[in-house]
Amino acid sequence: MEKVRIALVGAGSIGRIHARNVKVTKDAELVAICDIKEERAKSLGEETKVSKIYTSYEEMIDKEQPDGIVVAVPNYLHSSVTVYALSKGTNVLCEKPMAINSKEAEKMVEAYRKYKKVLMLGMTQRFTSEAQVLKRLIEQGELGEIYFSKADLLRRLGIPGMGSWFTTKKYSGGGPLIDLGPHMIDLATWLIGFPKPKSAKGYTFSKIGVQNKGLGGWGIPEPGGPFDVEDLAVGLVEFEKGITLYVQVSWATYTDETFNVNIFGNKAGVSYNPPKIITEIEDGNIVEKNLVCQHVDPYKREIEHFVNVIKGKEALLTAPEEGLTIMKIIDAIYASAEKNKEVKIE
Ligand SMILES: NC(=O)c1ccc[n+]([C@@H]2O[C@H](COP(=O)([O-])OP(=O)(O)OC[C@H]3O[C@@H](n4cnc5c(N)ncnc54)[C@H](O)[C@@H]3O)[C@@H](O)[C@H]2O)c1
Structure with missing residues (x-):
């Protein structure tokens, strides 16, 4: 070819x-x-x-x-x-x-x-050097047994295209959970080798966008258009072997901006942004090793x-079946928020 x-x-x-x-x-x-x-x-x-x-x-x-x-x-x-x-x-x-x-x-x-x-x-996010390096460390077993992961992407002023398809549920599927969630949930799940998700409990809130506040720079606003999605979503996902993921994503909140994934193992933990490994050295001291990765444009x-x-x-790095699993997790968090109860993931 x-x-x-x-x-x-x-x-x-x-x-x-x-x-x-x-x-x-x-x-x-x-x-x-x-x-x-x-x-x-x-x-x-x-x-x-x-x-x-x-x-x-x-x-x-x-x-x-x-x-x-x-x-x-x-x-x-x-x-x-x-x-x-x-x-x-x-x-x-x-x-x-x-x-x-x-x-x-x-x-x-x-x-x-x-x-x-x-x-x-x-x-x-899988294509950043940081993600590639952390993936390698985790595959080499540096973290020991992995039991928890945390994915946060909190924006203060980040509602994209107010009134456009972004903020209209029938065109977008939802707010930050379906917009930012795929990146964050995917990264946290892919890094730990895609264990099978079993259930989710979720919460969604729509507090800032409805006041026509929290507007960000992405997307083309359509004044007068709907805002019928959440602006903050929180989810707790349980995977097989009891591994648990806590995810929080917002387009608009009055809090510190964060963009990070943490993976917790029984020997060490890693953080994505900035990339580092937190581990114990032979004398029992806990140290942070910063990972300076070469920048690539993902x-x-x-x-x-x-x-x-x-x-x-x-070889294809993003298996379609993994994308489907992420969509099932997102569906379950939305369904759980709506029903106010834990939802099983098949
Ligand atoms: N990977 C990332 O980091 C990332 C970043 C931003 C957006 N996205 C995703 O990319 C997609 C597009 O986002 P965007 O910010 O560019 O939105 P956008 O609104 O700026 O662009 C979408 C374009 O699609 C066009 N369009 C609509 N219907 C069409 C049709 N039937 N045929 C052809 N064109 C059509 C629109 O006219 C518009 O120009 C979304 O799904 C978004 O979630 C991903």
Whole structure:
């Protein structure tokens, strides 16, 4: 195979970043761009020197027959665009969350198995050097028996696109739990080797966005549009062997901003941001060892990985089944918050 021909579906905020990264990836070529808002696709086309512009992803896939597409549209479209592309023999890199819920994600896994093409997920945090280094340390058994993990991403002013699809449940699936949760829950679960989740207890709160406060810089606001999602979500997930995960994610809160994952083992613990290992040395003293990792741009690395997987040069790092598990955890936290009781995860 010569250059891998990539097309983009969704020329919004993250789509533009992906398009630029495809342009600088050695073995890739950006061949077409699709957005229902034609002017967005055209302006990105002008910037990236891509002349094939579409407003229908089906037409783009049928006509251009790209080797791969990058799916960067609102959450409710992830499943249908992915399934269509896979059914046409096109490899897919789909943004997080995998889908709007686990039922939709299941359709993607079925299509992946049926059509046997690549289905990669945009689990960007896995591609940082820090995550790669911690994963290696954990696989080497440095932590001993792992029993607890904690994932926090708390923003003060981070509601994306107030009134747009982001804050409209039927298009987004929810607030920070489905928006930030996939990154944080995935990282905390992937680092410890994806134990099977058994149950979840969750809580969601909608306190700041309803006052039209807490607005952040991401996304394009649509004044007057709905805000019918949570702005803080908390979940406690129990995995097999009693391993427990505590997750808290917010778009808007009056608290310290945090972005971290901690993994607790009976010999040592690790922290993601900043990356360090907390361990005991021979004399019994507990020490922190800071891990200075070489910076890589995880978004660039993600596109390179997609291209290399299509070329058969790298094994897929983000198994679709793992994405489905993350969606089941998110569904269970939402369901538990709604019913105010623990929910089993099948
Ligand atoms: N991995 C990450 O770190 C990361 C970061 C930001 C966003 N995302 C995800 O990427 C996706 C897009 O987010 P965004 O911030 O770029 O949103 P956005 O609203 O800026 O962009 C979405 C684009 O999709 C277009 N679109 C809508 N329906 C379409 C259709 N049927 N066909 C073609 N185009 C269509 C819109 O016109 C818009 O230009 C979301 O799922 C989001 O969760 C991931």
